Amino acid sequence: MDASNLILAGPVALLVTLALLAAIRSRFVRGRLTFSAWLFLGFIGLELAVAQGLGDVAVMPAVARLAFVLALVNLVIALLVNPWRDSRPSDRFPAIVQDVAVIALFLVIATVLMREQLLATSAVGAVVVGFALQDTLGNFFAGLAIQIEKPFRVGHWINIGGSEGQVQEVTWRATKLRTKAGEFLIVPNSVISKDPILNYSEPTVPTRIEVEVGASYLTPPNEVKAAIVRAMANAPLVMADPPSQVLLRNFGTSSVDYAARFWIEDYATDNQARDQVRTNIWYEFRRQNIEIPWPIQIEYSREEQPARTEAQVVDAAGHLAGVDLFSMLSPEARLSLSREAADHLFASGEAIVRQGEQGSSMFVVLKGAVKVVLEPSGQDVATVGAGGFFGEMSMLTGEPRTATVRAVDDVHVLEIAAPDMRALARATPGLIEHVSQVVAARRVGLAQAEATAAAAASAQAHAPQSLLARIKAFLQL
Numbered sequence: 073m074d075a076s077n078l079i080l081a082g083p084v085a086l087l088v089t090l091a092l093l094a095a096i097r098s099r100f101v102r103g104r105l106t107f108s109a110w111l112f113l114g115f116i117g118l119e120l121a122v123a124q125g126l127g128d129v130a131v132m133p134a135v136a137r138l139a140f141v142l143a144l145v146n147l148v149i150a151l152l153v154n155p156w157r158d159s160r161p162s163d164r165f166p167a168i169v170q171d172v173a174v175i176a177l178f179l180v181i182a183t184v185l186m187r188e189q190l191l192a193t194s195a196v197g198a199v200v201v202g203f204a205l206q207d208t209l210g211n212f213f214a215g216l217a218i219q220i221e222k223p224f225r226v227g228h229w230i231n232i233g234g235s236e237g238q239v240q241e242v243t244w245r246a247t248k249l250r251t252k253a254g255e256f257l258i259v260p261n262s263v264i265s266k267d268p269i270l271n272y273s274e275p276t277v278p279t280r281i282e283v284e285v286g287a288s289y290l291t292p293p294n295e296v297k298a299a300i301v302r303a304m305a306n307a308p309l310v311m312a313d314p315p316s317q318v319l320l321r322n323f324g325t326s327s328v329d330y331a332a333r334f335w336i337e338d339y340a341t342d343n344q345a346r347d348q349v350r351t352n353i354w355y356e357f358r359r360q361n362i363e364i365p366w367p368i369q370i371e372y373s374r375e376e377q378p379a380r381t382e383a384q385v386v387d388a389a390g391h392l393a394g395v396d397l398f399s400m401l402s403p404e405a406r407l408s409l410s411r412e413a414a415d416h417l418f419a420s421g422e423a424i425v426r427q428g429e430q431g432s433s434m435f436v437v438l439k440g441a442v443k444v445v446l447e448p449s450g451q452d453v454a455t456v457g458a459g460g461f462f463g464e465m466s467m468l469t470g471e472p473r474t475a476t477v478r479a480v481d482d483v484h485v486l487e488i489a490a491p492d493m494r495a496l497a498r499a500t501p502g503l504i505e506h507v508s509q510v511v512a513a514r515r516v517g518l519a520q521a522e523a524t525a526a527a528a529a530s531a532q533a534h535a536p537q538s539l540l541a542r543i544k545a546f547l548q549l
Contacts, residue, residue: 082119082140086112089147096156100167104150111143138182145177167243214261218242228273229339232264238340252340272339278311279339283349286327288363293320294419294482296330299360303352304334309345311335327365385410388486391438394459396510401500409496414487418479427476431466432490440483445476455480464511467493468543494547504549508540515539 089109093102118136153165165173224230228239230249237249237257247264249257272279287296297318304316316334323329332353336345357364389410392398398406415438418424425431427447437460444453444462453475456462465471467490497504543549 082112082116085140085144085147086116089143092151098154098156098158100158101150101154101156104146104154104170108143108147108150111139111146115140115143141181142174142178145181146174149174149177167241214265218247218261218264223269224271224274228271229279230272231270232259233267235259252343278314278335278337279342280314280333280335281342281345283332283334283346283353284321284329285332285350285353286324286329286364287357288365289328291362292417292419292482293328293330295360296328296362299356299362300330300332300353303356304332304349306352306356307334307345307348309336309341309348311337326367380415384415388413388415388436388438391436391459391486395436395461397461397464397507400503400506401496405496405500409488409492410486412492413489416485416487418483418485420479420481422479424477424479424483424485425463425466425473427473429473430470431463431473432470433487434461434463434467435477436461436486436488438484438486441480442477442483442485443480445478447476464507468507468511468546469539470546490547494549497547497549504543504547505540508543512539 086109089105089112093105093109096102096105115136118132118139122132122136149170153170218224224239226239226241230237230239232247232249235249235257237251237255239247240250240256241248242261246258246260249259251257285300297320300318301316304310305312310316311334314335316332319331319333321329321331332349334345334349336342354364356362386407389403389407392401392406392410393403398409401409416424424435424442427445437456437458439458441455441457442462443455445451446453456477462477463473466473467488470490
């Protein structure tokens with residue numbers, strides 16, 4: 073392009089740029105076009121100065137042409153790679169990448185296609201020095217690496233060295249964050265390149281949040297966990313999938329500490345989600361009579377409570393009245409047996425007895441349910457609910473456990489040992505005969521479910537007498 077055509081191109085390019093500034097809404101693109109407009113204006117001014125014979129006629133035309141080329145390259149890249157309606161730069165071509173593209177293309181045109189190579193090289197060197205003076209080279213290269221590797225994007229929630237916020241912009245020098253308090257935080261790129269980056273928005277948008285709460289030692293952990301799960305399910309910001317989780321974190325000085333883990337869709341709402349979950353936990357604990365202890369800083373004397381209250385003993389005796397083995401006992405005898413027996417609490421999934429182990433006690437289910445499992449196949453044989461019993465053969469004959477019994481949920485059981493049964497049998501005539509008949513009938517019923525009718529009839533005919541002899545021999549009666 074000759075000098076006369078270039079002089080005419082300057083005003084035309086300036087008018088086109090001004091028209092685009094009026095038509096385009098994107099603040100980012102408008103900023104780029106404004107830079108090009110000033111360069112075009114500078115080009116026109118230099119050309120007018122040369123026409124009037126002002127300045128160095130050898131240097132100024134070359135500088136003017138370089139300004140024109142830089143303005144044109146910046147204009148073209150800004151229009152091609154950026155959305156014209158969005159105020160942010162393109163996600164695929166962030167601002168710093170566009171700057172590098174402008175400089176690279178400008179270098180190629182200035183040093184290869186234009187004739188004033190030495191002058192162009194000097195001008196390019198001045199541009200590089202200007203960039204170095206404006207921002208340190210460390211921030212520049214760190215910012216370029218961030219845009220290439222993309223550990224985060226505009227709109228992501230991140231944590232850098234303890235500073236947390238939503239990414240608003242990544243420039244040559246720094247990354248700009250908007251905190252949850254509405255503050256604008258500017259972190260130099262060189263700092264970001266050295267510190268660990270925690271991205272809450274990738275690889276998945278849902279974010280896991282954790283809330284800690286303490287509960288009384290007097291409440292079983294599974295009851296506390298169930299209450300916390302219900303509290304999280306009632307929080308609007310908590311996602312149903314992935315499912316929430318509760319972990320027993322620690323046995324603290326005044327409480328059992330639990331960690332409630334749940335997922336939210338937007339990390340920006342984590343404080344509101346924590347508020348909802350904590351509020352729901354308080355109300356759920358109040359409904360379930362679960363205490364949230366506070367730290368105790370004074371010395372006090374504690375009145376020891378009995379392991380079982382009299383009300384619990386009476387309640388267990390009432391359950392014994394519904395068990396066939398003890399139906400012939402008087403209320404006083406059942407109350408005495410309940411007082412001597414041991415009350416145990418088993419968590420969901422725990423094994424109460426294991427197949428093949430030696431045993432000398434039986435269990436009556438007071439609350440909850442258990443399942444009977446055959447090892448090693450793991451086959452479920454039966455489920456025993458409240459008022460049912462198991463393990464009677466080990467108590468009566470000393471035989472090893474014939475199956476594993478596990479708690480289905482939190483289970484209260486009453487354990488009756490062989491010595492307690494021996495004392496009760498000596499004080500109650502006919503009890504052993506009654507017990508043997510009940511157990512024999514029960515075993516026959518189980519055999520009928522597993523064997524043929526003929527085998528079951530044979531077991532029913534011979535089991536009572538042989539079972540009675542084995543019971544008397546083991547209890548030394």
